[in-house]
Amino acid sequence: MELFIGPSKHQPFDSDGTIPSYHLHNFEHANISLTFFVYASFSILFDKIIPSTLTQNGLTLFLGAVAFGQELLLFHLHSTDHMGVEGQYHWLLQVIIFSTFVTTLLGIPFPKSFLNSFVRSYSIMFQGIWMMVIGIMLWTPEFIAKGCFINFEEGHKVVRCHNKEALERAKSLVNIQFSWYLVGITVFTLSLYLVLVNFFRENVEYFSLISKFHEEEDLFEDVEAQKKKLVNHIGEQKRFVEMGKRENN
Incomplete structure (x- = not known):
């Protein structure tokens, strides 16, 4: 959607049909969404056509690994500046995506591993929450770190800081924020697990x-x-x- 809603001309191409440099990151985001769409579509087809077998389970996880692998690659090679505050958010996001990618791959040889499935679900939830945090913290002026500001550059808004000290402080705040969310999500997921286990202790059968x-x-x-x-x-x-x-x- 960002390819057609964000641009003033409601299309991402230049007048000569080429992709302008300030829209490269939009195409990268769109490619990530496209891969997940392919993953979801084929997963539905597998459920309808192929019976529930190890092959279907393996192919579905393979598609998931492809989607998360491409997401990790595109964020790692992102055209957006990796040196600023946004780059720090993206670097920490790559850590979460990598854990999701690894656990998805491990699901192919270990389809019955509850721990692997639990960690994969945990990392996917963390990934979604952290993306929402990025969207709120980077483009809401009230949440910009002291000494930094939102600047309009090459067709999109980026966070810049007045000096190196302000930049390092902003990055440290991002790291602290990540740690808080890590602890909070861990406490939430484990607490939810314990509550559900206690509630269904006598009835649950895996x-x-x-x-x-x-x-x-x-x-x-x-x-x-x-x-x-x-x-x-x-x-x-x-x-x-x-x-x-x-x-x-």
Whole structure:
């Protein structure tokens, strides 16, 4: 949406059809969204077409790893300045994305690992919260660190500081803020886990959807085998009765 709503001409291209330098970061953000759209679309298709198997689970996680991997790469190679306050926010965001990327990859060989799934969910939630924090703290004038200001450069707003001391102070505040959110989200997720475990202690029963599918498949095969045995048994009884009738005749 930022490609068409933000620009005054409601389109991101220059008059000669090229991409202007001040819109490069918009295309980078759009590519991240596009990859997640592909991931979500194919995940829905897999659910509808492919039965719940290890293959489907692995392919879905592979697509997720591709999406998070590209997100990590684009934020690492972001065209926006990495040296300022925004760069500090982005650098810390990369740490969260990396943990999501790694746990998504680990989900392929370890699909039944609760701890890996828990950490992946934790990092995805942290990633979303930190992105909202970036949007609020970077472009709300009231939240800009002392000694810094919002400046309009090359078609978009950036945070600049009056001197190096103000810049270092602003970066330190970002680090402190990240630490607070890290502790807060950790306390929240673990507390929620303990509450849910305590609430469902007697009723909860974890099972793997993949193993359940295989169990149902095995049960179906057992039923079919029993049907065949029953048919064969009935056939043998009929033949035995017919042979008895022939002998009596």
